[in-house]
Amino acid sequence: MGTRLSVSVERWPLANVFTIARGSKTEAVVVVAEIAREGKVGRGECVPYARYGETVEGVVAAIEAARPALEAGGNRQELQAAMPAGAARNALDCALWDLEAKLAGQPAWQLAGLPAPGPVTTAYTLSLAEPEAMGEAAAKAAHRPLLKVKLGTADDAARIAAVRRNAPGARLIIDANEGWRADNLAANLRACADAGVVLIEQPLPSSDDGALADVERLVPVCADESLHDRATLPKLAGRYDAINIKLDKAGGLTEAIALARDARALGLDLMIGCMVGTSLAMAPALLLAGQAKVIDLDGPLLLSRDREPGLRYEGSLVYPPDAGLWG
Structure with missing residues (x-):
């Protein structure tokens, strides 16, 4: 089987109204990308943020635009060059890290050459x-x-x-x-x-x-x-x-x-x-x-x-x- 990308929008209610200087919100609207390859699935979550000109629809569209390259076997390095910094790339990058860790049977921190995280x-x-x-x-x-x-x-x-x-x-x-x-x-x-x-x-x-x-x-x-x-x-x-x-x-x-x-x-x-x-x-x-x-x-x-x-x-x-x- 080849690589498959799926994307979904999720809404998570907040415990209380959350207010900052720019406004208030009552839920967290997140976009989740899942990348399946060789029987493993990697997941990444992002939060589109209006302050940076992002919308949920725009982030989903950006992830969908990356589908051909990803399903052709694209990797994180190619992703950095193909997409600008922002929420859409974050969801895909983190999904690829998760997928790499599962395929390698090693934790992501080890693959990244970082110290083991603690509490x-x-x-x-x-x-x-x-x-x-x-x-x-x-x-x-x-x-x-x-x-x-x-x-x-x-x-x-x-x-x-x-x-x-x-x-x-x-x-x-x-x-x-x-x-x-x-x-x-x-x-x-x-x-x-x-x-x-x-x-x-x-x-x-x-x-x-x-x-x-x-x-x-x-x-x-x-x-x-x-x-x-x-x-x-x-x-x-x-x-x-x-x-x-x-x-x-x-x-x-x-x-x-x-x-x-x-x-x-x-x-x-x-x-x-x-x-x-x-x-x-x-x-x-x-x-x-x-x-x-x-x-x-x-x-x-x-x-x-x-x-x-x-x-x-x-x-x-x-x-x-x-x-x-x-x-």
């Missing part, structure tokens, strides 16, 4: 809301060691204070999702420093982040929307202290591995992040978690239910995937 502590995300509501959410999650706080409004100092007051022992990451501006950047950095925040993600719009080079970064700043694949690394020098590697942006694990290597060579710290998806989307990213200072792979914790088998979460501790899930 890691993930951040847990607090959705953007009014300060009082965010304080209440922080109190409920105060037992978690690392909280990621969604911000990006004109009144973020009050939100930061409310979260810190209600979760005094947790390490805090702030994610403004491009919601701050140059004229409030310094004040917001100061509020974060006063609250003991350990990292700030993408405070300014990616098109206007030059101000980061001219302000005292009282807290390390991490590029998210300003960073996709290796081609976007050079412009980050002097503006950021870390990068958030998401497989959906990088276009798969293959590029993410290379991106992590090149970023560390430039002296940038790593954060491994995710879109809101199931355990199938988180599993490949866990192969890079050992290189990162911060891990944010809590997508399944935000769902009302995860796929089975899924990743094992014990509180904020997440374990590497079993072969039944991926890799």
Whole structure:
């Protein structure tokens, strides 16, 4: 038998409304690619993201366009050249990694030449809301060691204070999702420093982040929307202290591995992040978690239910995937 590609769209309800500076959502809409070859099936999941001009229909179409090459025996290296970075390539790249691991009878981390992954502590995300509501959410999650706080409004100092007051022992990451501006950047950095925040993600719009080079970064700043694949690394020098590697942006694990290597060579710290998806989307990213200072792979914790088998979460501790899930 030859190679067969199948693609499907899945909808996974969220446990609660998830709100960031750009809007709210009540479900995770994911695209799953499956590649069957020699009696084995590899799977990959991606999350089309409107911020990057992606739609579910467009991602499905891009995956379908790759069908002839894949079913003719195409590999990951050919995929990198044939498709741009983004969600569609991520689903196919991760499916090919999973397939290679199954065909070889070896775990994907071993095929990639990476250390064996172990359990890691993930951040847990607090959705953007009014300060009082965010304080209440922080109190409920105060037992978690690392909280990621969604911000990006004109009144973020009050939100930061409310979260810190209600979760005094947790390490805090702030994610403004491009919601701050140059004229409030310094004040917001100061509020974060006063609250003991350990990292700030993408405070300014990616098109206007030059101000980061001219302000005292009282807290390390991490590029998210300003960073996709290796081609976007050079412009980050002097503006950021870390990068958030998401497989959906990088276009798969293959590029993410290379991106992590090149970023560390430039002296940038790593954060491994995710879109809101199931355990199938988180599993490949866990192969890079050992290189990162911060891990944010809590997508399944935000769902009302995860796929089975899924990743094992014990509180904020997440374990590497079993072969039944991926890799």
